[in-house]
Amino acid sequence: MNLNNRGWNFFGAFICYQLIITALYFQYVDGLEPCPLCIFQRVMVVALGAILLINAIHNPNIHSWANRVYQILALLPTIGGTIIAGRHVYLQHLPADEVPACGAPLETLMDVLPFTQVIQTVLSGDGECAKVSWNFLGLSMPEWMLVIFIIAALVIGFRLFRSFQKPKPY
Numbered sequence: 001m002n003l004n005n006r007g008w009n010f011f012g013a014f015i016c017y018q019l020i021i022t023a024l025y026f027q028y029v030d031g032l033e034p035c036p037l038c039i040f041q042r043v044m045v046v047a048l049g050a051i052l053l054i055n056a057i058h059n060p061n062i063h064s065w066a067n068r069v070y071q072i073l074a075l076l077p078t079i080g081g082t083i084i085a086g087r088h089v090y091l092q093h094l095p096a097d098e099v100p101a102c103g104a105p106l107e108t109l110m111d112v113l114p115f116t117q118v119i120q121t122v123l124s125g126d127g128e129c130a131k132v133s134w135n136f137l138g139l140s141m142p143e144w145m146l147v148i149f150i151i152a153a154l155v156i157g158f159r160l161f162r163s164f165q166k167p168k169p170y
Helices: 006-028 036-058 065-092 106-112 115-124 141-163
Strands: none
Touching: 006 036, 006 141, 036 065, 036 141, 065 141
């Protein structure tokens, strides 16, 4: 199976696009306001989609250094997204008495704190991130995103591994 061609990159970018459209649907149509960790997960999905789209447009040779750079760049948001979604799932599974208190909205944090402190504050999570407001097949949105990020990391890791293999003679 060839997971390094243009079609797979366009397909991955399309999945990222669909994830963002779905998130916006839940926000603006169903009225589910995203918590700060949800917003950071969206940023990771957009970054991954942009890298996959650029890779699809450029379409470097499977065994080229450019393809390897794209695969490594694509691994960064998948790993970041896995960490953020994992933290989100962790907060959702805390006992009620251990859930951190709700903090200031993200917009307020961005106005008041330096960017690095905003990142640190958001990643520590708060009570807003611990609420489960949607389930599908027994999994919450952060749990689904954790599964999606792990699958993406495995596929991209496999593609990176394949880029280092010698090409087969025809």
